[in-house]
Amino acid sequence: MSADVTVIVATHDRADWLAISLRSIQTSAAFARLRGIETRILVVDDASPGDATRDVAQAVGADYLRNPVHDGRNDPSAARVLGLEAIDSRYFAFFDDDDVMLPRWVPLHVEAMEGGVDVCSSAYVRTDADLVPTRTTVPLVATMGDLLVGRISINTHSMLRTDLAREVSWDPELAAVMELPVWFEFMLRDCRFDRLAEPTYLHRRHDKNISDRMSQDPRDAELRRMIIDRYRERVLERDGVIPEPTPKPAPAATRTPPRRPLVRRIAGRVRRWLSARV
Numbered sequence: 001m002s003a004d005v006t007v008i009v010a011t012h013d014r015a016d017w018l019a020i021s022l023r024s025i026q027t028s029a030a031f032a033r034l035r036g037i038e039t040r041i042l043v044v045d046d047a048s049p050g051d052a053t054r055d056v057a058q059a060v061g062a063d064y065l066r067n068p069v070h071d072g073r074n075d076p077s078a079a080r081v082l083g084l085e086a087i088d089s090r091y092f093a094f095f096d097d098d099d100v101m102l103p104r105w106v107p108l109h110v111e112a113m114e115g116g117v118d119v120c121s122s123a124y125v126r127t128d129a130d131l132v133p134t135r136t137t138v139p140l141v142a143t144m145g146d147l148l149v150g151r152i153s154i155n156t157h158s159m160l161r162t163d164l165a166r167e168v169s170w171d172p173e174l175a176a177v178m179e180l181p182v183w184f185e186f187m188l189r190d191c192r193f194d195r196l197a198e199p200t201y202l203h204r205r206h207d208k209n210i211s212d213r214m215s216q217d218p219r220d221a222e223l224r225r226m227i228i229d230r231y232r233e234r235v236l237e238r239d240g241v242i243p244e245p246t247p248k249p250a251p252a253a254t255r256t257p258p259r260r261p262l263v264r265r266i267a268g269r270v271r272r273w274l275s276a277r278v
Contacts, residue, residue, distance in 0.1 A: 007101075009042070031104065
């Protein structure tokens with residue numbers, strides 16, 4: 001039976017963390033199967049030394065694809081593109097080898113896609129290296145105006161239509177900013193972006209996060225600026241105007257905690273009164 005969705009996990013020499021991530025994807029896939037959704041898990045091994053990565057993938061029944069030569073960069077882009085070329089499912093998503101998928105990830109994303117969405121992101125829970133939650137992030141729904149000011153609310157773990165993804169170029173030489181021109185091209189095609197307000201995965205933060213390159217490497221920052229400038233010119237040429245970004249939501253007002261029911265307040269007073277009498 002062909003899969004409805006493929007989850008592509010690019011990895012390099014992190015078998016221990018990969019095992020946890022794959023087990024979580026396997027759980028979400030099993031939950032989705034109860035709703036008639038078939039999920040393929042594809043591990044793309046970016047030339048890891050030894051056989052540990054392959055053994056972990058086979059232990060959970062994931063498909064395994066190996067990139068024979070590592071390009072020396074601490075970046076999964078080349079492996080992700082290799083995985084994208086090897087799928088035939090209607091939808092796909094990239095997933096990091098150190099993150100944890102929650103059980104509702106697959107069915108909720110597929111439900112959104114079946115409703116006519118072309119790219120679906122979701123809220124997530126940020127954790128430390130030991131998976132202790134630190135905060136929940138609910139991104140805005142992506143717009144062209146937001147992308148043009150550098151506000152990227154489309155996360156790496158978004159689900160996409162495979163046919164749509166094959167209409168655009170994925171350039172692994174762009175490394176950490178490879179997906180940015182893809183989002184712009186989708187926007188120019190008037191594709192529908194959406195996001196789930198429910199957190200669907202745990203985003204683990206640690207001292208080896210690959211995604212930190214965007215904020216730390218000046219070359220990536222310069223590439224990002226050049227891409228944004230190029231698409232700003234294209235949008236201005238096409239529409240004659242640059243769209244405004246989404247207004248940032250105002251901070252939530254502090255609410256007074258609700259008062260306890262009258263019976264509980266009276267019971268508390270009685271207990272305090274009896275304690276004072278003893």
